[in-house]
Amino acid sequence: MSDWLRAEEWMALTLSLKVSFWAVLISLPFGLLIAYALERKEFRGRQVLNGLVHLPLILPPVVTGYLLLLTFGRRAPLGQWLEETFGLVLAFRWTGAVLAAAIMAFPLMVRAIRLGLEGIDPKLEEAAATLGASRFWVFATVTLPLLLPGLITGAILAFAKAMGEFGATITFVSNIPGQTQTLPSAIYTFLQVPGAEASALRLVVISILVAMGALVASEVLARRAAKRISGR
Secondary structure: OOOOOOHHHHHHHHHHHHHHHHHHHHHHHHHHHHHHHHHHOOOOOHHHHHHHHHHHHHOOHHHHHHHHHHHHOOOOHHHHHHHHHHOOOOOOOHHHHHHHHHHHHHHHHHHHHHHHHHOOOHHHHHHHHHOOOOHHHHHHHHHHHHHHHHHHHHHHHHHHHHHHOOHHHHHHHOOOOOOOOOHHHHHHHHHOOOOOHHHHHHHHHHHHHHHHHHHHHHHHHHHHHHHHHHOO
């Protein structure tokens, strides 16, 4: 593929893969926790939390990116604290692209995990609890294995969404070749340059293949996990 793609196209592709991987890896534990709380717990502010989780789906991505810039920019209090305490800079860095992609993909991940939880019979967990198992042990040995198809689906769909994220990313980390220029940003850039349509088309084809591959993979892996769980 490196012979088919030009250097700048290859950099955009590898950076998108890197950003999407870390976005999913970092957000998956939080997605599992929040999905479980929304599906199985009743608490004050539950609907507010649900609204906040799904807000990135409703807001224009540029608004999300601007809010990230106001919160995690180098001059913002939280952004300054992260830089001074941990040396972590998010604005106009690939790490910020990870954060933007994770936030934009988070609703899809949480929804997929919640659907997985809906399919688990609570009586199975209650039976394990009556045998003296702790809540953590019930979750680890009963709930989590049964939830595996939902986790796989959520992770893959979030990865695909992160690969295609554009608005929030370009607002928060800009479009710097080799540093923050992801696949969608590169396509946008090539479309603005006369004679670069071929580069844009190649990246469009790759984007379609990644998206379709993610959808097929999520379906196949989820079915395999479900069959393994059911013992068929």
